[in-house]
Amino acid sequence: MTPSLRSLPSVDRMLADPRLAAEPRPLALAAARVALERAREAIRAGIDPGDPLELALAELAACRRPSLRRVLNATGVLVHTNLGRAPLAPLALERVAEIGGGYSNLEYDLDAGARGSRQDHLAGLVRRVTGAEGALVVNNNAAAVMLALAALAEGREVLVSRGELIEIGDGFRIPDVLTRSGARLVEVGTTNRTRIADYERAIGPETALLLRVHQSNFRVVGFAEQPRLADLAEAAHRHGLPLVDDLGSGALSDLGDEPTAASSLAAGADLVCFSGDKLLGGPQAGIVAGRAELVERLRRHPLQRALRADKLTLAALEGTLALALDPERARREIPVLRMLDEAPAAVRARADRLAALTGGEVEETVARVGGGALPLAELASFACALEEELSALLRTGEPPVVGIVRDGRLLLDVRALREDEIDEVAAAVAAARARDA
Numbered sequence: 427m428t429p430s431l432r433s434l435p436s437v438d439r440m441l442a443d444p445r446l447a448a449e450p451r452p453l454a455l456a457a458a459r460v461a462l463e464r465a466r467e468a469i470r471a472g473i474d475p476g477d478p479l480e481l482a483l484a485e486l487a488a489c490r491r492p493s494l495r496r497v498l499n500a501t502g503v504l505v506h507t508n509l510g511r512a513p514l515a516p517l518a519l520e521r522v523a524e525i526g527g528g529y530s531n532l533e534y535d536l537d538a539g540a541r542g543s544r545q546d547h548l549a550g551l552v553r554r555v556t557g558a559e560g561a562l563v564v565n566n567n568a569a570a571v572m573l574a575l576a577a578l579a580e581g582r583e584v585l586v587s588r589g590e591l592i593e594i595g596d597g598f599r600i601p602d603v604l605t606r607s608g609a610r611l612v613e614v615g616t617t618n619r620t621r622i623a624d625y626e627r628a629i630g631p632e633t634a635l636l637l638r639v640h641q642s643n644f645r646v647v648g649f650a651e652q653p654r655l656a657d658l659a660e661a662a663h664r665h666g667l668p669l670v671d672d673l674g675s676g677a678l679s680d681l682g683d684e685p686t687a688a689s690s691l692a693a694g695a696d697l698v699c700f701s702g703d704k705l706l707g708g709p710q711a712g713i714v715a716g717r718a719e720l721v722e723r724l725r726r727h728p729l730q731r732a733l734r735a736d737k738l739t740l741a742a743l744e745g746t747l748a749l750a751l752d753p754e755r756a757r758r759e760i761p762v763l764r765m766l767d768e769a770p771a772a773v774r775a776r777a778d779r780l781a782a783l784t785g786g787e788v789e790e791t792v793a794r795v796g797g798g799a800l801p802l803a804e805l806a807s808f809a810c811a812l813e814e815e816l817s818a819l820l821r822t823g824e825p826p827v828v829g830i831v832r833d834g835r836l837l838l839d840v841r842a843l844r845e846d847e848i849d850e851v852a853a854a855v856a857a858a859r860a861r862d863a
């Protein structure tokens with residue numbers, strides 16, 4: 427029998443319960459009101475609402491729970507844009523805790539005892555790993571490209587191949603960024619073929635620079651041609667113009683067909699821009715490296731102040747770049763690089779363990795890098811296949827587990843899961859099944 431509306435307690439009576447009385451009053455009051463409203467709706471619909479006090483306590487717990495939460499990534503996509511891209515290395519996290527937990531010399535020159543620049547802290551490390559003369563860090567790579575164009579080409583023309591007018595995701599389109607920076611886009615060549623002569627024909631008195639954009643998330647195959655970077659740089663320099671190379675992923679060592687910042691600069695690019703949280707495996711950031719005089723123009727531009735990175739980002743990036751100085755250590759300790767490098771047998775062993783713990787079946791899968799990096803790379807991987815009904819229960823559990831539903835089953839790909847996370851996933855599966863029962 428459903429209780430009547432009159433049987434519901436008053437707000438005051440609910441607030442008098444010690445469990446609600448112990449909470450800050452505005453929070454408790456709001457929770458009690460929401461709980462009573464839900465209870466009334468349920469009763470009107472002929473459903474038993476349960477104990478209103480329990481409803482209020484659940485409401486309180488829900489509003490205390492952070493919105494931004496850790497998720498176990500069982501999708502097999504390593505740099506998953508929706509799941510926070512790159513997990514940080516322990517050393518990067520240590521640096522964040524140390525710098526964020528106290529004061530720092532963020533903008534203070536300890537030797538001079540005077541004001542310093544936040545851009546000085548990482549410039550040396552970036553120079554060392556890229557071979558550049560100068561470097562600068564901003565909030566993300568979109569900001570890096572925007573700042574470079576605004577500082578070097580505002581009110582003037584930027585030449586881009588039609589094969590590189592890309593959209594990266596969530597509406598970030600190169601032509602739009604170019605327009606917003608105040609520069610004018612001049613398209614050269616065709617979608618599949620662009621030659622040096624196409625650029626040279628388009629160069630005029632209004633040209634400020636040549637922009638090359640890494641195709642990131644797609645490749646043109648078949649009857650396709652793009653100039654070699656070294657030839658493009660030579661053409662730009664023949665006309666006294668700089669070449670800016672938007673690398674996107676920011677690989678620091680050789681990874682598939684991703685260009686490294688060092689190789690691009692060595693081939694003649696005057697500035698390179700790349701992300702901190704794709705193949706670099708660090709925090710969200712945009713790094714610009716290249717000729718000192720150009721970097722200095724970016725640093726002095728008013729947008730630099732609006733786009734610069736905060737101290738937590740700089741701390742995490744400094745920790746990540748310190749690891750990158752030693753490629754062997756980077757492969758062991760930077761999670762994205764470790765997951766990329768892991769031998770299939772080790773991945774398989776984790777899938778076997780998860781299957782044994784959950785009663786699932788091991789299945790071969792293909793993991794991807796994601797984040798627009800190495801779009802053609804297929805990483806041999808393994809998943810634990812379970813009943814599809816668990817998908818929503820796992821997503822809404824604690825901690826949430828996100829897998830992929832395919833052919834009526836839930837696949838939990840283990841390539842992006844750490845060894846110790848396997849036990850957490852198994853516990854989450856057990857909890858989800860218990861909730862479902």
Ligand SMILES: *Cc1c(COP(=O)(O)O)cnc(C)c1O
Nearest residue numbers: 566567568640642673674701798
């Ligand atoms: C990813 C990417 C960007 C944007 O980088 P964010 O760090 O996401 O802002 C810009 N250009 C290219 C070529 C990219 O691949």
